[in-house]
Amino acid sequence: MIADAPQPVVAHAATATATATATATATTTAVGVGEREFAIAVYRPRVGVGTLRFSVRNLGEDDHDLVVRRAGRTVGTLDLVRPGATGVLRLTLRRPGRYQLVCTLADHEARGMHAILRVLARRRAGT
Numbered sequence: 001m002i003a004d005a006p007q008p009v010v011a012h013a014a015t016a017t018a019t020a021t022a023t024a025t026a027t028t029t030a031v032g033v034g035e036r037e038f039a040i041a042v043y044r045p046r047v048g049v050g051t052l053r054f055s056v057r058n059l060g061e062d063d064h065d066l067v068v069r070r071a072g073r074t075v076g077t078l079d080l081v082r083p084g085a086t087g088v089l090r091l092t093l094r095r096p097g098r099y100q101l102v103c104t105l106a107d108h109e110a111r112g113m114h115a116i117l118r119v120l121a122r123r124r125a126g127t
């Protein structure tokens, strides 16, 4: 019985961690993005899994949009952002990995409007 004693303690610790993780997920990480002809800059290219708030500033002279993809699948879309304007996209990304940010207007992606966002497994609280 004594040998089993640590087990419930470990289980309890895991529960506590899960609770802390859930709290961390509730926080939102700001990700600044700048778009122009023809490039996308991600000012925070590495983030932890959780809720992200993309603040997408159109620094160019043409309209742009922003689509977030993972392994070729669209996981988030921000409609047209006018020149000089800022669009906001909230997205909860639970799977770590490489996400692609692209502009899908005309041939903008082919001309260079694509960037990579790395989502890491670790959670970030308060960033």
Ligand SMILES: [Cu+2]
Pocket (backbone or CB within 6 Å): 063, 064, 065, 103, 104, 105, 108, 113
């Ligand atoms: Cu564009």
